[in-house]
Amino acid sequence: MSYNQEISRANPGYLVILIDQSFSMCYPYGAAGTIKAKECATAVNRVLRETVLACTDGEDIKNSCDISVLGYGKLNDAAVNAFSGNLASKPMVTIQELTENCLRVETIKRKVSDGAGGLVEIDDQFPIWIEPSAVGETPMTEAFKMASQLVSDWIGEHKSSFPPVVINITDGEANSLPSARIAAEELTQLETDDGKTLLLNAHISGGSETEVILPSSSEQLPKGDNYAQFLFEISSELPPLMLERAAASGLTPAPYSKGFVYKAKLETMIQLLEIGTKAEFRG
Amino acid sequence: MPNQIIAFSVPKIGEEQKNNQDRFESSSDGSLTALADGAGSSLYPSKWAEILVQSFCQDLGNPIARIQRSHQEWLKPAQEQWRQYYLAKLTNPNRKWWEVGSQIKDRGSATFIGLSLPTHPDSEAQKWQAVAIGDSCLFKLERNSENLFAFPLNNSGDFKTTTQCFESLPEYSSFSPQFIEGYCNWGDTFLLASDALAHWLLTDYENQSQEWQKIFELKKIEDFRQAIDRLRQNNLIKNDDTTAVLIKPEFDENDTDP
Numbered sequence: 001m002s003y004n005q006e007i008s009r010a011n012p013g014y015l016v017i018l019i020d021q022s023f024s025m026c027y028p029y030g031a032a033g034t035i036k037a038k039e040c041a042t043a044v045n046r047v048l049r050e051t052v053l054a055c056t057d058g059e060d061i062k063n064s065c066d067i068s069v070l071g072y073g074k075l076n077d078a079a080v081n082a083f084s085g086n087l088a089s090k091p092m093v094t095i096q097e098l099t100e101n102c103l104r105v106e107t108i109k110r111k112v113s114d115g116a117g118g119l120v121e122i123d124d125q126f127p128i129w130i131e132p133s134a135v136g137e138t139p140m141t142e143a144f145k146m147a148s149q150l151v152s153d154w155i156g157e158h159k160s161s162f163p164p165v166v167i168n169i170t171d172g173e174a175n176s177l178p179s180a181r182i183a184a185e186e187l188t189q190l191e192t193d194d195g196k197t198l199l200l201n202a203h204i205s206g207g208s209e210t211e212v213i214l215p216s217s218s219e220q221l222p223k224g225d226n227y228a229q230f231l232f233e234i235s236s237e238l239p240p241l242m243l244e245r246a247a248a249s250g251l252t253p254a255p256y257s258k259g260f261v262y263k264a265k266l267e268t269m270i271q272l273l274e275i276g277t278k279a280e281f282r283g
Numbered sequence: 284m285p286n287q288i289i290a291f292s293v294p295k296i297g298e299e300q301k302n303n304q305d306r307f308e309s310s311s312d313g314s315l316t317a318l319a320d321g322a323g324s325s326l327y328p329s330k331w332a333e334i335l336v337q338s339f340c341q342d343l344g345n346p347i348a349r350i351q352r353s354h355q356e357w358l359k360p361a362q363e364q365w366r367q368y369y370l371a372k373l374t375n376p377n378r379k380w381w382e383v384g385s386q387i388k389d390r391g392s393a394t395f396i397g398l399s400l401p402t403h404p405d406s407e408a409q410k411w412q413a414v415a416i417g418d419s420c421l422f423k424l425e426r427n428s429e430n431l432f433a434f435p436l437n438n439s440g441d442f443k444t445t446t447q448c449f450e451s452l453p454e455y456s457s458f459s460p461q462f463i464e465g466y467c468n469w470g471d472t473f474l475l476a477s478d479a480l481a482h483w484l485l486t487d488y489e490n491q492s493q494e495w496q497k498i499f500e501l502k503k504i505e506d507f508r509q510a511i512d513r514l515r516q517n518n519l520i521k522n523d524d525t526t527a528v529l530i531k532p533e534f535d536e537n538d539t540d541p
Contacts, residue, residue, distance in 0.1 A: 006522055010297025053388055056381050058327040058372065060302065099381060110386060112373060113454065115366045122373050125380035244444075 002195030003239035005162040013065045013162050014092075014154050015051065015277060017044055018143045019082055019130070020170035021073035026134035027171075029206040030266035036204060037132035039266055040169050044069060044130050047273045048098065052127075054278075055095045063094045068150050069129070072143040073136045076175075079143040082130050092150055102127030140174035144183035151190050151197055163195045167259075167276045169202045169269065173227050184234035198236040200259030202272045203228075212262035214238070214246060216254035221262065228262050235260035238275070246275045286313035286400055286533050291507035292526040296515060304329040305477045305526040308336035314402040315340045316530055318475040320419050322392040322448060326384040330368055331391030331451040334361045339397045347399050347412045347462065354460055358449060365391060365451040391451035394419040395460070396475050400467070400532050409467045409532070416460040417446040420481035424499050426470025431488045431495065435461045439486040442478060472499050473530040479523035483514060498527060 007013040019040055029036035048067065055062045068091055071082035081091040086101040093101075107123040114120050151164045166187065174180040190197045212220055212228065221228040235258040238246065246253040249271050261272050294303040304321035306329060317336040321328025338361040339346050350357045373383050384390075394417025401409050413421045415435040423432040436442065447458035467473075476484060480498070487495040501507050507527060514520035 008295055008297050008522060010295070010522070050385070052381055053385055054324065057302075057304065057321075057323060057325075057329065058382055058384060059329075061381065062298075062302070099379075105380065112370070112389070113366075113452075114370065115363055120370060120373060122383060124383070124385065127380065241444075 003162065003241060005160065005192075005194040007064050007162055009062050009064050011161045012063060012158060014068075014151070014158070014164040015065060016068045016070065016147050016150065016164060016166040017047070018079070018147060018166065018168040018170075019044065019069065019071050020138060020140070020168075020172065021071040021082075021133040022136055022138045022172055023073070023134055024172045025073070025132075027206055029204065035132070035134065036171055036206065037134040040204070040269075041130045041132040043266075043270050043273055044169075045126070045128055047277055048129055049127060051277055052095055052099050061096050061099050063096050065095050066092055066154065067095070067098055068092045068147070070143055070146055071133060072139045074133060076137050076139060077142060079139065079146040084131065087129070091146075092154065098129065102129050103131070104128050138170065138172050138174050140168070140170065141176055141179040141183045143168070144180060144187050148183065148187045148190065151187060155190055155192055159193055161192050161194065163192045164190070164197045165200070165276050166197060167200045167202065167273060169204065171204045177227070177230050181230060181234060188234070188236060195239070196236070198239070198259065198276070199234060200272060200276045201231045201235045201261075202264055202269045203231055203260075203262045204266075204269050205263040207263065209263045211264055211268055212260075213264070213268060214251060214253045214257040215260060215262075216256040216258065231262065232258060232260055242275050245278055246271075249274060286402065287531040288313055288316060288528065289502065290526070290528040291501065291504050292524070293508055293511055294524050295522050298524075303524045304332060305524045306332035306336050307475070307526060307528050308340040309528075310340045312402050313530075314400055315342070315346065315397070316400075316475060316528055317395065317397040318419050318477060318526060318528055319393045319395045320417070320477040320524070320526075322394075324388075325392040326388050326390055327365070327369065327372075327451070328391045328393060331365050332393040334364050334451075335393055335395055335449060339395075345399070346397065347414050350397075350414050350460060351462055354449075354457065355453070358457060359453060362451055362453050369451075389452070390455060392448035393417075393451075394446055394478065395449055396421050398473060398475060398530065400473070400530065410464060411467050411473070412462070412464040414460050414462050416458055417448055418442055418478040418481065420476050420478075421463075422474040422476065422481075422484060423465075423467070424472045424474070424496075425468060429496070431484070433481075433485060434463050436481065437485070439482055439489055442482045446478070467532055471532060473532075474499060475526075475528040475530070477524060477526040479521040479525045480511075480527055483520040486519075499529065501527070501529065
């Protein structure tokens with residue numbers, strides 16, 4: 001049976017996040033009145049932080065997960081490593097490398113009970129690894145191809161591991177649907193002994209259209225919407241662990257639900273990130 | 284004569300012993316034995332597991348009776364001990380950002396199994412008692428018997444990906460534990476096992492195999508390590524920290540049976 005391998009130092013997981021950084025990502029998104037690129041970067045930074053926290057018991061960081069974050073949009077014909085600073089030359093990093101190499105740290109006050117009726121105020125630190133960006137077009141094909149290369153190399157070293165999880169966050173239509181479809185299919189054919197690479201797609205929208213959340217059939221998509229159909233078809237069916245996680249987060253997945261949300265609001269996009277990462281990488 | 288207690292523990296594949304989050308302890312007279320399995324997804328779980336087993340085994344009264352009266356009250360001193368450990372980490376000026384957890388990950392969680400055995404031959408007809416929370420289990424095998432008694436889970440299908448725990452902060456309610464008691468006879472063996480081993484033991488027992496009985500005969504850590512390695516290689520046991528504590532009550536054959 002597939003998708004059963006536990007994530008550990010001996011059998012690490014691999015999380016790949018693809019972020020659309022095209023020009024349209026500068027449009028408003030979310031209730032706070034900020035833009036899509038900023039909200040996406042914030043959500044990805046939070047997910048990376050939670051993933052690091054999941055790889056520690058407080059005493060020690062365990063290299064039980066490798067991470068890539070790729071951006072597409074800055075260049076018309078290529079995806080790029082979205083990490084900068086010390087990680088700019090490393091499109092795939094270990095949790096240890098990620099932990100030690102953020103760009104900067106933001107702090108938020110948190111109060112903790114001292115057990116004697118008082119409160120201790122501490123600074124909760126939030127590392128920033130990804131900066132928002134919104135320029136250019138949508139070379140999704142190149143993002144899938146770069147992910148394929150990284151995933152293929154990684155699988156060569158981790159044949160027994162839980163298969164890589166790739167989460168693609170986008171707000172617009174790929175430059176070329178036919179070539180993006182081929183690249184996505186090649187990516188999802190790559191497999192470990194525990195299953196094929198999982199591809200989850202979060203299509204975000206700042207509009208007031210109805211969201212489609214974890215559809216199990218193309219009949220749930222807007223009629224005649226070829227782009228929705230495309231993203232539905234390239235998305236992977238969620239394995240049982242992720243279905244459980246989706247249900248636990250308040251969603252109502254069906255047995256064959258795909259890892260796909262369409263015209264997603266900010267909260268829904270974050271939920272998909274949670275479903276794709278929490279079940280496998282966060283213990 | 285004190286009860287005979289042998290404990291074995293191996294970390295999950297790829298981990299060092301220092302990362303093993305199972306903890307076990309016994310009292311100096313061998314009357315109390317406990318095993319706790321810290322949840323890897325929680326904060327400082329091995330510290331919490333260590334505090335729990337020590338609290339049980341160093342309890343000068345009857346810890347099971349105290350837990351029965353109120354497990355929340357019994358947990359309080361242990362929780363305070365864990366909180367002080369956590370506060371020391373929080374207020375350390377040289378701390379790393381990930382050492383303080385987060386608003387969600389702010390406590391340790393652990394399953395627990397505690398066993399109380401008589402130490403004196405005249406003890407009330409060799410009565411034993413146990414307390415359990417979660418999927419760490421107690422097994423009892425009687426002499427010349429192939430019937431395996433299991434508590435609190437007694438079916439391999441009962442093991443899930445999540446389980447009930449004692450929490451290291453009183454702000455979070457800890458589940459109520461389960462209790463059991465019985466009488467032991469000369470030659471009985473008790474076994475405390477963390478979830479991976481407990482799950483395999485029950486699966487093997489249900490399959491009417493004899494392999495599970497070998498765990499009760501182990502004497503050396505090398506033999507335990509080899510047995511677990513073999514099960515892991517054959518994908519018969521979950522890759523998890525794995526602990527067995529074997530307890531053989533020591534008393535005269537003539538003193539048994541109520």
